[in-house]
Amino acid sequence: MPDRVAVVVGAGGDIGGACARRLARTHGAVLCVDRDPARVAPAGWARTLTADAADPAFADTVVAAAAGIGPVGAVVHAVAFEEHAPAVTVTRASVERSLAVGPLAALSLFRGLVAAEALAAGASLVAIGSLHATVPFPDCVGYNAAHGALAQIVRTLAHEWAPRRIRVNAVVPGWIRTAGEAGLYGDGHLDRVAALLPLGRFGTAEDVAAAVGYVCSDEAGYVSGSFLTVDGGLGASLARLPGGAA
Template sequence: MTDVNLKGRVAVVTGASLGIGRAAALELARCGASVVVNYRSHLHQAEEVIAEVEKLGSRGIVFQADVADQGAVEAMVQAAVDNFGRLDIAVSNAAYSDRERFFEADMAGFHRTVNVTMWGAFYLMRAATQQMIRQGEGGAICLVSSPHAFIPAPKAMAYNMSKAAIEHAARTAAIEVAEYKIRINLIQPGWTDTPGERKFASEETLQSAGAKIPLGRLGNPEEMGRAIAFLCDPRNDYLTGAALLVDGGISLPWWANRGSAAPA
């Protein structure tokens, strides 16, 4: 049981019907926050998250929005205020990714990846910051990034670009809003067993690949949810512009893997 206390606080989590977003919404609720559960197309799963939030003794609402739509994101932030009176925490988790070599990529999918993964994060960060400034009590914003921000994984250029961009954006924003006591941080989840990841890999592939990670397995969404709650914990009010890497060692040099020798 976590000892993070978020009672009285209100959070928005994008892409919260599945995977890391779902785990983040539930962890924040477990810590006492009211939660706006954003979804784009998985209404049933979003409603299941709300049912779990209520079982945890917290309040929640679902909000349908495509985060690539700036107006929809702004309306979602307003819905948090209309329903719960304020906004204290914003978690940008929603993402999209096609996997193709850049010179063969379908450009509609390439643009969609950037629009959701980069612009969606920016729109939430901007709208949440504006509301937190109006409140005058600070706040915490967490952008879900990835080791893709600094590892040039092939067939993922649009996603790599987007994650790298939001990292620079988050650090720039952290400087610009520090005077308002708004903290902006990043989490970099490694290879995590989520429905989105299973879009690209079979169970056999996930298991065999996970065994090669230095800690010997894939991450799970609940671990990422706890890390997000840590970054949003008001006790960590000296933490801003930081990136928390939670990847089981996958981004370590390849010779750190068990049984491998360092190069000469």
């Protein structure tokens, strides 16, 4: 049985996959959870599990699978649903899916692991957040609301579970160049935008995974309730007056 297991939800995505690879360096096994396990790159350290974060049975399924492997030392929730549509036309179902796969699934999974006593001593729980939690971009009301709720869940659990020595944090990416972003905007547009970003490039999934690796490490043993922003200064550069100096 592995000494410690890492669980990565959304391991078939670019960010989730990078997090799984990073945590494989420090954990005996990684349970890679995705609704389409075919998207998970095969590796000797990877155990795959098919589960949809929107399914009411999602948390129970993941907890049972993780507990069957070994004590869980790290959990990463890297799933979100984003639909670009004006608030007056977006459907209730769309907003509900954003809430279901994001904050509700993360909360259900985290507390399910605690209730099952499946966590190793000093376990680290990490939610992949978004700048949208505090910067409400237009035409993303469901995604904005979900990340706002997710941020409050991180803060609340970090507070409540500190006596249990369970650390809860968020890693907050900026604009990361992923396959999903290419699908939304097209590679040509992303190529043009890259040089306009504060550091002159997009972030990568590996940039995010490096931050996740840190908050899940012993070096971050006194870090809880924190939001580690990995955005290349993008959030700091957004506060500009119309027509004002850059």
